[in-house]
Amino acid sequence: MPRVSVIDQMPKELRSQLDERLREAGYSNLMEHAEWLQAQGVNASKSAVGRYSVELKTKDRAATSIARGMREDLSDREAVDLLMELGALRVKEKRILDRLQEIGYF
Incomplete structure (x- = not known):
């Protein structure tokens, strides 16, 4: 191992x-x-x-490649942009929740 x-x-x-x-x-x-x-x-x-x-x-390259693929596959760029923004917000939310848990807030 x-x-x-x-x-x-x-x-x-x-x-x-x-x-x-x-x-x-x-x-x-x-x-x-x-x-x-x-x-x-x-x-x-x-x-x-x-x-x-x-x-x-x-x-990071794999994530960028996937995002590019989504952009190319979908005709509605605004929807893709919004989905990417939502994903980034969820990552940030997870980091905030993890930090709150680390400091004993939950």
């Missing part, structure tokens, strides 16, 4: 921050992100960040 990545074991909020940082950096500057994780108390190597970055980039 393969080892579970230290990044996969991080709290969701911290992993979301890493995702955002990687996307903003074009999935590069791996050493900078590894050092940032060290400052957050996570002992992640540059290699671990690199593997995670490749995984994230692959997932």
Whole structure:
């Protein structure tokens, strides 16, 4: 059985921050992100960040490809835009609910 990545074991909020940082950096500057994780108390190597970055980039490309396919398949662009916006809002809602649960609100 393969080892579970230290990044996969991080709290969701911290992993979301890493995702955002990687996307903003074009999935590069791996050493900078590894050092940032060290400052957050996570002992992640540059290699671990690199593997995670490749995984994230692959997932992001797949999501973009699906969204493009939907746009091409559907004639009503406004409906597709609204559905994509709704999906983004649901993701944000889930993150907010998770955070509220983490701080003991629920």
